[in-house]
Amino acid sequence: MLKIEHLTKMFGGLAAVNDVSVVFEANKINAIIGPNGAGKSTFFNLVSGLHQPTSGRILLDGVDVTQMRCDKVAQLGVGRTFQTTNLFEQATVLDNLIVGHRLRTRSGLWDVLINSRRLQAEEKASRDKAREALDFVGLSHVENQYIADITQEERKRVAFALALATDPKLVLLDEPAAGVNPEETDGLAELMKKMVANGLTVCLIEHKMDMIMGMADKIMVLDHGEKIAEGTPAEIKSNPVVIEAYLGSDEDAAA
Amino acid sequence: MFKFGSFLMTPMAKYLMLAFALVFPLLAKNEYQVYVMASAFVWAIAVYGLNIITGFCGQLNLAHGGFFAIGAYTLGLLSSDYGWSFWPAFVAALVMTAGLGFLVGVVSLRLKEHYFAIFTLCVGFIIYLLMDKWEELTHGPIGVRDIAAPYGFGLVDFTNTVPFYYLVLAFLVFAIWFMGRLSRSLLGRTFIAIRNGDELAESLGINLMRNKILAFVLSTTYAGLAGALYAGMVRFIGPEEANINHTFDMITYLLVGGIGTITGPLLGTVGIVWITQSLQFLEEYRMIIFGPLLVLLVIFFPRGITGSFLGWMHHKRQQPQATAKRQASKATAATEVESNA
Numbered sequence: 001m002l003k004i005e006h007l008t009k010m011f012g013g014l015a016a017v018n019d020v021s022v023v024f025e026a027n028k029i030n031a032i033i034g035p036n037g038a039g040k041s042t043f044f045n046l047v048s049g050l051h052q053p054t055s056g057r058i059l060l061d062g063v064d065v066t067q068m069r070c071d072k073v074a075q076l077g078v079g080r081t082f083q084t085t086n087l088f089e090q091a092t093v094l095d096n097l098i099v100g101h102r103l104r105t106r107s108g109l110w111d112v113l114i115n116s117r118r119l120q121a122e123e124k125a126s127r128d129k130a131r132e133a134l135d136f137v138g139l140s141h142v143e144n145q146y147i148a149d150i151t152q153e154e155r156k157r158v159a160f161a162l163a164l165a166t167d168p169k170l171v172l173l174d175e176p177a178a179g180v181n182p183e184e185t186d187g188l189a190e191l192m193k194k195m196v197a198n199g200l201t202v203c204l205i206e207h208k209m210d211m212i213m214g215m216a217d218k219i220m221v222l223d224h225g226e227k228i229a230e231g232t233p234a235e236i237k238s239n240p241v242v243i244e245a246y247l248g249s250d251e252d253a254a255a
Numbered sequence: 256m257f258k259f260g261s262f263l264m265t266p267m268a269k270y271l272m273l274a275f276a277l278v279f280p281l282l283a284k285n286e287y288q289v290y291v292m293a294s295a296f297v298w299a300i301a302v303y304g305l306n307i308i309t310g311f312c313g314q315l316n317l318a319h320g321g322f323f324a325i326g327a328y329t330l331g332l333l334s335s336d337y338g339w340s341f342w343p344a345f346v347a348a349l350v351m352t353a354g355l356g357f358l359v360g361v362v363s364l365r366l367k368e369h370y371f372a373i374f375t376l377c378v379g380f381i382i383y384l385l386m387d388k389w390e391e392l393t394h395g396p397i398g399v400r401d402i403a404a405p406y407g408f409g410l411v412d413f414t415n416t417v418p419f420y421y422l423v424l425a426f427l428v429f430a431i432w433f434m435g436r437l438s439r440s441l442l443g444r445t446f447i448a449i450r451n452g453d454e455l456a457e458s459l460g461i462n463l464m465r466n467k468i469l470a471f472v473l474s475t476t477y478a479g480l481a482g483a484l485y486a487g488m489v490r491f492i493g494p495e496e497a498n499i500n501h502t503f504d505m506i507t508y509l510l511v512g513g514i515g516t517i518t519g520p521l522l523g524t525v526g527i528v529w530i531t532q533s534l535q536f537l538e539e540y541r542m543i544i545f546g547p548l549l550v551l552l553v554i555f556f557p558r559g560i561t562g563s564f565l566g567w568m569h570h571k572r573q574q575p576q577a578t579a580k581r582q583a584s585k586a587t588a589a590t591e592v593e594s595n596a
Contacts, residue, residue: 048458074460086452090558090566099444103460109469112440113433123441146569166459 001026001201002047002170007056009042009225016042018225019056024218026169029196030203031212033236034222035245040205041083043222044172047203048080049073060170075103079168083175085159089148093139093158096147097130098123100165126165133161136198137191153184160191171195173204177211189215213237221245260568276424280417293420295528296427297484302508302520303430304477309506310515311443312470313450318359318375320501321382322475326352326482327492328386328393334403341403345483352479353472360471364464367453376499383497398493402486413487423484427521430477435517437473446470450515511552513559522560 002024009017017039024030032040045051047058049070058066065073087096105126111119134140137157142150147158156176163171173192177185189211192202206212212219213233221229221236223245229236236242262268283289301323308316329351333344363374386393393399405413405422413419437443445466448456457463486492512523534541556563 050454050457069462070454070457071460071462074458080458082455082458086455088447088451090562091447095444099441099448099461100459102441102445102448105441107441109442109473112437112442115436119440126441145573146566149573162459 001061002203003057003059004047005057005059007043007046007058008054009039009046009051010054015225017046017053017222020222020225020227021056022220022227022230024170024201024203026201027196027199028201028217029192029215030201031216031219032203032205032222033207033209033212033219037224038222039225040222041174042225044080044174044203044205047073048078048172071103074166074168077167077169078172079163079166079170080172081156081159081163081174081176083178085155085162087147087155087158087162090146092144092146093150093154094127094130094134094143096158097133097161097165098126100133100162101126101129101167103166104129129165129167130161133164134158136164136194137161153180153187156180156188157191164195168200170201170203173202175205175207177206177208185211260564260571263564264568273428280420286416289420290416291528291532292525293416293423293488294485295525296420296423297481297488298505298508298528299521299524300423300427300430300484301478301481302505302512302524303434304474304481305505305509306434306474306515306520307437307446307477308470308474310509310519311438311446311450312467313446314364314467314471315369315372316375316471316474317372317499317502318363318379318382319474319478319505320499321379321497322352322356322478323482323485323501324382324386324492324494324497325355326479327486327496328399328482329479330483330486331399331402331492332393335399335401339403341405341487344403345405345487348479348483348486349476352482353476356472356475356479357468359475360468364467364471379497379499379502383494383499386494386497393494396494398491399486400491402490402492404490405487419488423488426480426484430480431517431521438517442466442469447515507549509559511549511559513561513563513565516559516561516565519559519561526560 004020004022007017007020008015020043032043034040042051046053049065049068049072053066056066057064060073060076060078063076065076068076105122107116107119107122110116131140131143134143137160139154139157139161142154147155150158160171160173160176163173176192177188180188185208192204193215195202216233219231219233219236220227221239221242228245229239229242231239279292280289283292301319305316305319308314308319326348329348330341330344333339333347334341339347359375359378363371363378366374387396389395405419407413407418411418413422445456445461448459448461449463449466449470453463482496485496508523508527509520510523511527512521513519530545531541534544537544552559558566
C-alpha cells in the first residue's frame with residue numbers, strides 16, 4: 001500500500017526525518033509512536049505532500065508520489081486529519097463536510113453562473129457523501145449544529161468524516177485521540193477498526209499507549225527522526241531499544 | 256421579536272428590501288439623497304468584491320481600492336482621451352481589472368496571511384503612485400475630466416441622477432445575486448475551506464493557487480465594475496480614488512455589515528454611508544463619535560450585523576434541541592453517579 005524508501009527531510013541542518021524506510025500494508029492499522037519532536041508529524045506531512053522530502057521515495061500502490069503536490073496526493077486517495085482541525089465554527093457540521101468531496105467534482109465558475117446541471121448533480125453527490133461520512137462516524141444527529149456547539153470528541157469525529165468524504169484509500173490520523181477522555185478514546189478506536197473493516201488503510205500517530213497496543217497491527221517507532229524499531233505491539237513492548245529510548249520509566253504505564 | 260427575526264430569514268424580506276430600493280427615489284426628499292444612495296450602492300458592489308477574497312477566501316487584500324481606481328481610470332481615460340463611448344470602455348474596464356488582478360494575484364498569492372496583506376498594501380500604493388506620477392497616461396494630479404456617461408440607447412438619459420440610480424441598482428442586484436449563488440455552490444465552499452486553513456484545504460485535494468487566483472480575479476473584477484460605475488457617475492476622477500483610505504473604508508463596511516455574509520456588505524455600506532452623511536455637520540470631528548462606535552461593535556459583535564443576527568437565529572432554532580440534549584446528558588451523569596456509588 002504505502003512504501004517508504006530512505007525518506008529524509010532536512011530543515012536547515014536538522015534532520016526531522018532521517019533515512020526512514022517502512023512498508024505499511026493495506027487494510028491494516030499502522031501506528032507511529034515516538035517522543036515529542038521525533039518527526040512523526042513531519043513524516044505525515046511528507047507522505048501527504050505538504051512538505052517535499054529532501055531525499056528518498058514515497059510509493060503509493062506502486063505510484064511514485066514523492067514530488068507530488070498535496071492536492072494531487074489527496075486525489076490519489078490519501079486523506080488526513082490534523083492535530084487540530086480548523087473548521088468553520090459558525091456553520092453547521094454538514095456544511096463543513098460538503099467540501100470534502102470537492103476533489104471528486106469538476107464544476108467551475110461557469111457552472112456557478114449558469115447553475116449547470118453538472119453543478120447541481122455534483123452538489124447533490126457531495127451532500128450525499130457528507131451525510132454518508134457523518135453517518136459512518138456516528139454523528140448524523142448533530143448534522144445541523146454549529147461546529148462551535150459540538151464537543152471535543154465530536155470534533156474529532158467530524159475531522160474523520162471530512163477525511164472520509166474525500167474517498168480515501170489511506171487515512172493518516174494525527175493524534176486522533178488527543179484531548180478526549182478514556183471512554184471516548186475507546187469509541188474512536190472502534191471507529192478506526194470500522195474504517196479498516198470497510199477496506200481502508202489506517203495510519204495514525206498517537207501517544208495513548210493502551211489504545212495503540214490494543215489495536216495496531218504494526219507499530220513504527222521514531223526517535224530523533226530515525227526509525228528505531230518496527231513490529232507488532234508485542235515485539236515493540238519487549239524491544240529493549242524502544243524501552244530505553246522512549247518508554248523508559250513509563251514502562252509500567254504502557255504495559 | 257422571534258417572529259420578526261424569522262421573517263428576516265425569508266425570501267420575502269429580500270423582496271421587501273428590493274422594493275424599498277426601487278421606490279427610494281420617490282421617497283427621497285431631494286435628488287442629493289438619491290445621489291448618496293447611488294454612490295453607497297457603487298461602494299457596496301466593491302465591498303462585495305472584497306467579501307469574496309477576504310470574507311470567503313480569507314486573504315486580506317489591501318489593494319482593493321487600487322483596483323477600484325483602475326476600473327475608474329480605465330473607463331475615464333478610454334472615454335475622455337481615446338473617444339471610446341461608455342459601454343465599450345465599461346467592458347474594457349472589467350477586462351483590465353480582471354487581467355491585472357490575475358497578474359497581481361499570481362505574484363502576491365504566493366505569500367500567505369499578513370505577508371499577503373503587506374504585499375497588497377504596497378501594490379495599492381504603487382497603483383496610487385502610477386496614477387499620480389505617470390502624467391503622460393493619467394494626467395497626474397490633475398485627474399481625468401469629461402468622462403463619458405452611460406448612454407441609454409435612446410431610451411433613458413443616465414446623466415440624470417434617478418436613471419443612473421436604477422442602473423447602479425441593477426448592477427448591485429446582479430452582484431448580490433451572483434455572490435449568493437457563489438456562496439452556496441461548491442466553489443464558494445472551496446473558498447471557505449481555504450479560509451479555514453491552507454493545509455487542511457490542500458489535504459482535501461483543493462488546488463490552492465488556482466482557487467485563490469480565481470477568488471482574487473473575481474474580487475478585482477467586482478472592484479473594477481464599481482470603479483467604472485463610479486467614474487460614470489462623478490465623471491471626474493483623480494489619483495485620490497486609489498487612496499488607501501478607500502480600502503480601509505471598505506474593510507470597515509465589511510466588518511460592520513458582517514464579513515463572509517451575503518447581506519452584510521450591503522447593510523454595512525449603506526448604513527455607514529448614511530451615518531457619515533448625517534454626521535457631516537461635525538466635519539472631521541465625526542470620527543470622535545464614529546471611532547468608539549466601531550471599537551464597541553468589533554468587541555461585542557465581531558461578526559458584524561448580519562453575522563451576529565444569523566448566529567442568534569441559529570441558536571433560537573437549536574434551543575429546543577439543545578435543551579433536550581442537556582437534559583439527556585444530565586440523566587446519563589446521574590446514572591453514572593448511581594453506578595459509581
